[in-house]
Amino acid sequence: MTPSSEPALAITFAAIDVAKQVHDVLIEPPAGTRQRWRMVNCQHDYVVLRQRLHAFQTPVVIGFEATGTYHRPLAYFLHQCGFELRLISSLAVACTRDTVYNSWDKNDLKDTQVLLHLLKTGISQRYHDPLVHAVNDLQELAQTHFQVSLRKVQVQHSIMTHYLPLYFPEAERYYTNSRAAWFTRLLHRFPCPAAITRYSPETFAQEAWTIVGRKVSKRGFLHDPYLTAGQSVGLPVGEESEAIQMFRVILVEHQQLCARRAAIEQQADQVLSGQPDYQRLRTLPGVGPILALTILAEAGDLHRFPHHRQFLKFCGFDLSTQQSGQFRGMSRLSKHGNARLRYAFWMAAQGAVRMRENTFREK
Template identity: 25%
Template sequence: MHYTYFVGLDVSKNFFHACLIDSSQNVLFNQSYPLDYQGISSFTKALPQGLKKSILIGIESSSCYHLNLITYLVNHNFTCVILNPILIKNFAKLSLRKTKTDAIDAKTIAIFLSQFHQKLPPQAFTSEEFKDLARERERISQEIAKRKNNLEKLVVVTFPELERTVNIYNTSILKLLEKFPSAKAIKKASLEEIENILSSQKGKKPAISAKEIKALAEYSIAQNWPAKEYILSRTIQELFFLQETLKEIEKLLKSACKEISACQDLDILLSIEGIGEITALHFLAEIQDIKRFQSYKQLIAYAGLDPAVYESGNFKGKSKISKRGNRHLRRVVWLMSINVIRHNPIFWSYFERRKRQGLPYKKAVLATAHKLLRIIYALLKYKKYFDPSTTYHNIPSQGGFYYAYNFS
């Protein structure tokens, strides 16, 4: 696409600065606008009218501040790209000037666009809410893990014998502890009350009877901990709330996948044994559109799994991953890699071979993650399903994937 005008936007909480330059990098305007309807309208009116297709707008990713502005512009048929702040920071270092202002930052973005717009990948903005849901689910999952960790520590103090005997995360046991959060409280409860709680819950029944719980409480070493009892009861209530929230978010996540027409991509990922529906949804939410990546190497780099090597003269540093990409995607790819190693013979075989070649466990997993991403990239790009009968073990570690995998 040939662009004649380039706009750099530097966005803060209440204002944004816009710099418009032409293809010769002449500044046509560089000014600040309030981040409200009137400000955005004034900005769009200042742009060359009737030439939307010849204008490219670049905006640096800035937490949540840029979202409404970029969505408004896209909905009004402007071509926009969201830029990685690291790219702009490194580009700005080429200038010897140390001055930093919003006007200078906006101009830097505009100049960067004019020089490198042909190398920028296409953008996908329709998946923003899909990604928000995926990250909210990730956050809720982490909160559940924290609550469970705290819960176990509390039960070890208030009723240690129960923690050693039964799975305390069973719904019936949690309901029991919510009402009677200690051995002392259970000792005072009637056998009928305990039986009613254990029998009224759906799902798997605990491998312990009300009489056995009563007996454990009678001879418990737990002392009097009224504050810990209160905290335990509240923690269980929070845990139930978070688990229900998680279920609701998962439903919304699946609906969002349908809305952006990513169901085929989801089915392609699920065709790889070892990849579950939730991790597949997270993966799609983070990459948004496989067309954004011109090669599997870009996908690997976006996940921050590309190698970072430091060498200077005779010194050679240890090789490690860059971790400069999307940390949410990196977490999902790691989980996917662990699961395909466990459940998919093709990836397990590759993992074991890399270990025999001398790689430690984590590096062997990362090598498998690279192989998995190379395969996923090609499957999604060509809309093909994973075929276990295909010879995948000949895929090289670097390059040549398209020739190793025959899609005919």
């Protein structure tokens, strides 16, 4: 082969160890010694970093490790300045640091050197900025829905494991669906057996008639809680006691969380209803508005993956096999990709297998 007469393109590599308040920067120019300094997470130091990088008058490639969301403002600023950004895997950083230094010690000095080494050897991936690619709003919707749902589960757990066992343990058998809002409304109106038995059966049925919603044989359905309240083993506390007032505070919070979650689901459906990818995802069995939102928020533009295997690897659904000599282990999912995407598809599969009419039920 004839050696190429074209000179190699001079590139300046910059590795940034991101933290909440102070970032460590290590720069290796094409010629000269490495430069290291610490910068504060503020606009002044952002401008200084931009000026120092432009001063090299060469293409600049910047690598960093995702650290929570602390890297997002700096990465957006550098992207707007026209620099090429590369994301380096935390797993790759940890394994390389242990291999290079043969120790478990971890500090910012070593991290920037490892980041620079991985950046120069090409062990990195293209950084996909959520704000630039218009998925930041979707991510906030998905994250807020997750936090509201998590808090709802915590409050619901408190109701089922603390308040009901103390004051009305027999009422738990009427709880059949986590989305049945009538149950907490009924408990808020009648939080203890004394709140029910102070009425006659007919008066109780009249008071609770509009609360429980549509039921088959509603009168018979309401007669059973009345009999149960008369035989309850719960603590004999009054409806106006401080304990029951605190119980009602928790019930009100549960109702507010349910309403807030439903509002976010409706808002997500309105925002995404015009997107073709969202409409295609909704045709899959088990995929509802929130799962489709989560998939689009975490994956971004699905068309940026040229092959479906790249998307599977991004999710962590690619197969991994342990092999050594004559031994070959069982192929399993690598689970090294986006955990939220795997969770969304797992939830969709759980819903699909319970549906009566779909092909997933037979597999």
